Amino acid sequence: MKDTDDKLISRNMKPTAMRELVLDALLEQNVAVSLSDLEKKFDRADKVTLYRTLKTFEENKLIHSIDDGTGSVKYALCAENCQCNPHDLHVHFFCTKCKRTYCLNDTPIPSVTLPLNFEIKTINMVVKGTCANCKE
Amino acid sequence: MKDTDDKLISRNMKPTAMRELVLDALLEQNVAVSLSDLEKKFDRADKVTLYRTLKTFEENKLIHSIDDGTGSVKYALCAENCQCNPHDLHVHFFCTKCKRTYCLNDTPIPSVTLPLNFEIKTINMVVKGTCANCKE
DNA sequence: ATAACTTTGCAACTCGGTTGCATAAACTTT
DNA sequence: AAAGTTTATGCAACCGAGTTGCAAAGTTAT
Numbered sequence: 653m654k655d656t657d658d659k660l661i662s663r664n665m666k667p668t669a670m671r672e673l674v675l676d677a678l679l680e681q682n683v684a685v686s687l688s689d690l691e692k693k694f695d696r697a698d699k700v701t702l703y704r705t706l707k708t709f710e711e712n713k714l715i716h717s718i719d720d721g722t723g724s725v726k727y728a729l730c731a732e733n734c735q736c737n738p739h740d741l742h743v744h745f746f747c748t749k750c751k752r753t754y755c756l757n758d759t760p761i762p763s764v765t766l767p768l769n770f771e772i773k774t775i776n777m778v779v780k781g782t783c784a785n786c787k788e
Numbered sequence: 789m790k791d792t793d794d795k796l797i798s799r800n801m802k803p804t805a806m807r808e809l810v811l812d813a814l815l816e817q818n819v820a821v822s823l824s825d826l827e828k829k830f831d832r833a834d835k836v837t838l839y840r841t842l843k844t845f846e847e848n849k850l851i852h853s854i855d856d857g858t859g860s861v862k863y864a865l866c867a868e869n870c871q872c873n874p875h876d877l878h879v880h881f882f883c884t885k886c887k888r889t890y891c892l893n894d895t896p897i898p899s900v901t902l903p904l905n906f907e908i909k910t911i912n913m914v915v916k917g918t919c920a921n922c923k924e
Numbered sequence: 925a926t927a928a929c930t931t932t933g934c935a936a937c938t939c940g941g942t943t944g945c946a947t948a949a950a951c952t953t954t
Numbered sequence: 955a956a957a958g959t960t961t962a963t964g965c966a967a968c969c970g971a972g973t974t975g976c977a978a979a980g981t982t983a984t
């Protein structure tokens with residue numbers, strides 16, 4: 653029984669071949685991936701299946717989605733016990749040179765004071781600039 | 789000579805009729821508007837013209853764009869002397885009930901500590917929840 | 925094995941954003 | 955003021971990301 657199977661089962665998903673492939677792909681990345689990234693990686697696989705796989709993963713809180721402003725949503729694995737609550741959230745970083753989107757897992761989103769009677773549900777914070785790899 | 793004309797001219801744009809209309813529409817709003825919002829408001833006007841008007845405004849730093857995660861970019865007026873530098877930036881708020889996107893001009897984006905050798909150029913921070921109007 | 929449900933694959937569509945090109949309007953130069 | 959140049963507008967058409975419907979294939983339960 654594979655490790656990926658456990659992950660899927662523990663998040664209440666059936667461990668299908670497709671899901672294992674996609675999960676493996678996500679595990680070996682340290683950056684967030686888009687649907688079209690996956691399409692390129694698995695050129696035999698159908699776009700819609702990949703799309704629905706990601707949706708299923710997201711619904712079951714195995715991954716979270718990041719809107720990095722590039723026009724294509726990115727996805728990355730959640731931490732082991734992540735419930736995607738506001739205090740689980742971290743800052744994301746988009747490198748304008750290599751176009752990679754990083755999860756800054758050690759950089760929690762700072763709290764902000766909102767105007768009176770504004771109630772927060774979630775936050776999206778994306779820093780853009782150049783990453784360590786691209787710096788010289 | 790209209791007030792909107794001054795604004796346009798001072799930002800190096802010719803005050804055409806179209807631009808005045810769009811600028812007026814932006815001035816009378818306290819929320820950010822999308823291209824399709826403008827299309828609805830000016831149903832006689834061409835989508836592309838509105839699109840290019842917004843682009844021109846943005847290039848000349850009369851307005852800034854907000855990616856609030858809804859899939860359509862919103863635009864709002866910049867403050868008088870805004871140069872859209874990182875320290876000019878403010879938090880945006882998207883109300884999930886009324887679907888309005890607010891500029892929280894008085895809520896500057898808090899600074900974050902990035903991993904070593906990551907260099908910041910700009911930040912996008914969108915808080916989602918319910919606004920004061922929608923609270924009860 | 926059969927029935928019931930779930931997952932996958934194909935086709936096709938929506939919608940926001942964008943480009944090319946032709947026309948119209950506004951400035952410039954003589 | 956007329957001719958030429960630049961700038962803005964309008965139409966058509968396209969692109970890519972995301973999405974839905976439906977039928978086929980696969981899985982699970984009886």
